[in-house]
Amino acid sequence: MNLLEVRQLSKHFGGNAAVDQVSFVLNPGELLALIGPNGAGKSTTFNMVGGQLPASGGSVLLDGEELRGLSSRSIAHKGVGRTFQIAATFASLTVIENVQMALLSHHRRVFSFWRPAAGLYRDEAMQLLDLVSMQDQADRPCSELAYGDVKRVELAMSLAGKPRVLLMDEPTAGMAPAERRALVGLVKQLVMQHRLAVLFTEHSMDVVFSYADRVIVLARGKLIAEGSVEQIRQHPKVQEVYFGTGKTIQTDAVQEAVP
Structure with a gap:
């Protein structure tokens, strides 16, 4: 059985189908890229899977259990974590306090003024920061961090729920090329070492073609291609509707077509 299975997922806004019967699967230890041109339906699909947006039709199954119709919080507690295009951290808190807050939410703990949260789950928070190589900056305010490090903190927070x-x-949005490679390389390690299943949207083709295990491509709300990096690179429909024809762009390792 697939870990995550999306079946015929659809979203209609009035008479327009933003997502039209999209289906795909995701397995443990897999890094799956969801790509497509602007307006393809990537974010809508993403938000339906995570519960931020209700679907008009279809199913989202986690180990065979239906997630459609559940709140995003309920979905998170069932084992689906989430990071956002704009990092969702508290700038006024320290690095470790941000992770502790995520752990408090996961454990559904409530703290009071006479029982400070500062001592709760500190060891567990440090273990998570160690996973993302941020333990040496645990007591720094997030407001002082470089953006790439803020995204690492957000990743640690998302792992607090043991997804x-x-x-x-868009995990690398706003990041320099070296920061992009470092962050996605770290995610790839987590996928391989901890059998984590990751679905990510991404505009940077150097990231997609360097790190993804498989790629799915949307255009105008429909799934038009699915396969390995090499299959997607050679796919004529992808080149036609996503990249365009006859134009190329240099990435770190390969030449890719562009719109």
């Missing part, structure tokens, strides 16, 4: 599936929406 089996992690949804990452």
Whole structure:
């Protein structure tokens, strides 16, 4: 059985189908890229899987259990984590306090003024920061961090819920090329070492073609291609509707077509 299975997922706004019967699967230890031109339906699909947006039709199954109709919080507690295009951290808190807050939410703990949260889950928070190589900056305010490090903190926060599936929406948006490679390389390690299943949207083709295990491509709300990096690179429909024809762009390792 697939870990995550999306079946015939659809979203209609009035008479327009933003997502039209999209189906795909995601397995443990897999880094799956969801790509497509602007307006393809990537974010809508992502938000339906994570519960931020109700679907008009179809199913989202986690280990065979239906997630459609559940709140995003309920979905998170069932093992689906999420990061966002704009990092969701508290700038006024320290690095470790941000992770502790995520752990408090996961454990559904409530703290009071006479029982400070500062001592709760500190060891567990440090273990998570160690996973993302941020333990040496644990007591720094997030407001002082470089953006790439803020995204690492957000990743640690998303891991606080012990997700089996992690949804990452444009994880490298706003980052320099070296920061992009470092962050996605770290995610790839987590996928391989901890059998994490990751679905991510991404505009940077160097990231997609360097790190993804498989790629799915949307255009105008429909799934038009699915396969390995090499299959997607050679796919004529992808080149036609996503990249355009006859134009190329240099990435770190390969030449790719562009719109």
